[in-house]
Amino acid sequence: MAKHKATATATKKSDVRPAPAVTAVEMGARQREISVSEFFTKNRHLLGFDNPRKALLTCVKEAVDNALDACEEAGILPDVTVQLEVVAVGSSPLLPASQATRFRVTVADNGPGIVRQQIPKIFAKLLYGSKFHRLRMSRGQQGIGISAAGMYGQLTTGKPVKIISRTGPKTSAHYFEVQIDTKKNEPLVHENKQIEWDQPRGTQVAIEVEGRYQKGRASVDEYLEQTSIANPHVRLTYRTPEGETKEYPRAYHELPPSPKEIKPHPYGIEFGMLLKMLQDAKSHTLSEFLASDFCRVTPALADEMCKAAKVSPKAKPRDIRGAIAETLYHTIQATKIMAPPTNCLSPIGEKAILSGLYRQIKGEFYTAVSRPPSVYRGNPFIIEAGLAFGKAPDSAAKPEKPSQPLAEGEEEEGDSELARVIRYANRVPLLYQQSSCATFKAVLATTWRNYGISQSRGALPAGPMVIFVHIASVWVPFTSESKEAIAEYDEIHKDITLALRECGRRLGLFLRRRERAASEFRRRNIFELYIEEVVEACNRLKGGKLSTEKLKAQLQKIASTKTGGIKTDETLGKTGAGPEGLPHSIIVTAEGVDGAVPSLPEGSHVIAPQTDVSGEIHKEVKKPSTKQGRKQPAKKAVGKQAKINPITVPSIATKGGSSQKQAGKVRKGSKVHLTGKKK
Amino acid sequence: MPKTKITKNGVVERKLIGLADLVITAAQKAKDPTMAIPIRALSNVSFNERKGLLEMGDKKQSRSFFNVGMAKKFMQTILVADALSELQRAELTTSLREIYYRTKHTIQDSHENTFDTQDESDPIIEDLEVSLTALREELHVRAENGGSVVGPLVLGDDGDRVDCAKLGKGGYSVPSIVEPEYVEIRRCTADFVLLVEKGTQWNRLSEDKFWRRYNCVLLTGNGQPPRGVRRLARRLHEEYKLPVYVLVDNDPWGYYIYSVVKQGSINLAFESQRMAIPKAKFIGLSSADPERYELPRNVGIKLNEKDIARAKELLNYQWFQKPAWQAEIKRMLASGLKYELDALANKDFQYLTKKYLPRKLKEKDWLD
């Protein structure tokens, strides 16, 4: 091989005249700074702008992530409105959403707002943000999100980003139109004025972009739906480009606990990072630096490490370079240091996951597990998993009606559907690169058969099931810049697996119990069938002088006790009692809902703009149970619910004039079926 | 009808009604209605060597209503009991098949039948026979007629005089119930009874008037002899002290037929008391006969797997433990062949009548 290649090159060389040699001077003339913006233009796929469909999603995602981050950091229950509008290109007429190529993405929040001076830089300067320089759990990390979206819009449509922001009812709202100077990576302000805005506080950003709108997998619709599952504390309104309004009411009225900022843990840094930290250190001595710039390093431990690395604890941090720094680095890595604190993490919580799954997904069984915090490479993280299983009782009943006997070789439809995995990192849905994600791999590696779910080798488990996996971390290890898949660290894999197993175990219990109940029920049916015959025959034997009703009743009673009695009824959902022994689970039957359906009162510390009535669960509960421990959803609210005060945003032009006309059909966050495969 | 029958009816009917009472009492006590049914299998059968017959043990299986595996059978048992009690009241007799049709219907609000085939109802009648200790004829259930008799024998049937010596070669068809109330033995001058397994060979003997020459009663059951045939043989044996000889094919099934005649069947061991003929003799075809009577090997049939397995089973039955019998069966296994009675025709059409049986009787060549 090598030989061949060599000859080939040799021939080529003799054929083609060698390029004229370039001098260092000439090269020097070509060497210049590559602006980040230029880099972006060429590498937009790295940031999620690979194709028009994905680009549209990324724009929505960046703006929504920011809105949620900002609200949560400010302690505000988020109210977010997302609007997608078709925009005409030039003088050509408006195309239907499915064919349009240009859209306006408008996202409005009720967050803290942005101070006037910061607005241009935030929206028109790449790598500018508040989240990069600290270790705190948040959706955005690199300060590249919203400005990249703006820049993509600018590149594809030439239109500036339009921002309205207001920091409180006493200040006035500011309106900005900004673009990015792609060479200098500096903002260009086209418009800057005070305006009247009917929102007391919040931010609205509108970007015009080239895009494609298509429903289904990895669509804006799916992203928002999944966002609402993992963020039940958010009230989300989505105006689709087709003029429909989807409401995702708030199902959980408590903000996630605010995550604490932490210092880096020594195990989590790389050598280069240590060098940089040494250079930037404010401390006067090495020992002081180690103790103050890292978590879990006490002054005593700092001294000890210096001693072990044979450096003076009194040395100036800036003087530590080269071989000494390397020794120090390795010494630090070899020292036993306590794991980082985990209060920097804010898991979604079992109750909230449950309410999110329950609200968005039709099923019969729901469960959620939050693992205790764990650490990978000095970074604390928490894994949460959830599961929604089954078909909604009403939909499950329907296909059974035409109970035609199946011909040989015929199969019941829908038996082969596979589970759907929904993945999250810091509450943000991950919609791409599923198969390279640690969460997905852990789902595959779990032996679902142990829990009564069928699963082919190396495949997803089969069944009407949604598997939810969330990783919360101050630094989520993505496999790439586009933040689409989670890297497979052993610690992470292990924790996901443990969480999935617990979910599976509970599902298995549920299924087994239901199966047992069903077979008891079948047994009882058999008995009931025969009781009639036996009673009649006995009556004839006794010459027709028997009190048949009495005998029948007596036998039926025995049949019922012999087949699990009330317990069977319960499991079959005939009495409406709660699911026992299954923590953090909800069981839904045709007659009602059992389990801890969370419907928490609104916390008083929360600044919520309007009274929310969205705690209701849209399932008819026919037989309200009086049994303790069963939380009744706020059914009374159902009637009033439909009225939702839209966030009236004047700058979002409504085509039909009034926002009500524009809204089209108002659907309450419609529940989706577990899998999209069904015809 | 004779009085005895009526009183018996009363007893049997009361026993049947007892099943309804069992359900009613259990229901009142909130207990699962359960009946105990003697087990009709080898495990519950013992061979009484002194009496020379099979006796049923007292092992019972319970049949409960509220047990998924038994619920249907329980229901069926009550239905059959109901049909049987109807027969008692109406003083009718019927066949197994009619019982099946009488009790078969679709269960209300379902697509399920009470019985799907007669194979389900027949064993239930046997269950009732054993658990109520009522004989089948007491239950007014007939088996299919399946036997014939010729010979110097005069019977009374429904007041008709039946002279079995004057019925041509077809003979008298033995009814399934031959109890004295139904069939009277008015006269019998025979010296012995020859019970032939196969109808074809019985025909041969009847046509050749073998019975006249050797003064015997010729009986056949066309295979496994039905109760009527066995009972008639037993009555002739008991009431007229006639020896009974059994002539069967030389194969494991032939041996078993002989053993059923002699000491009773495993399935209905409780009937042995009045059916078995412990002194019955096995006259042929023996595995020693092919050699003794020079039957060519090519009229034998190779034993198949089932034959071999069945023969080995027989070897283990307590009532086949006599050395002569062990030798008999082992000889058959060793030869690997079985012989039908019909094979004797290879020598001569009348070989059975003219040579084989005469020599057997003369040499007293039989097994006990």
Ligand SMILES: Nc1ncnc2c1ncn2[C@@H]1O[C@H](COP(=O)(O)OP(=O)(O)O)[C@@H](O)[C@H]1O
């Ligand atoms: N809707 C908003 N409300 C308040 N602050 C915002 C909003 N959007 C963005 N910001 C601020 O702008 C910064 C930059 O945002 P972005 O470019 O998306 O990067 P990142 O989210 O990774 O920090 C954020 O860190 C945040 O401080």
Ligand SMILES: [Mg+2]
């Ligand atoms: Mg961001």
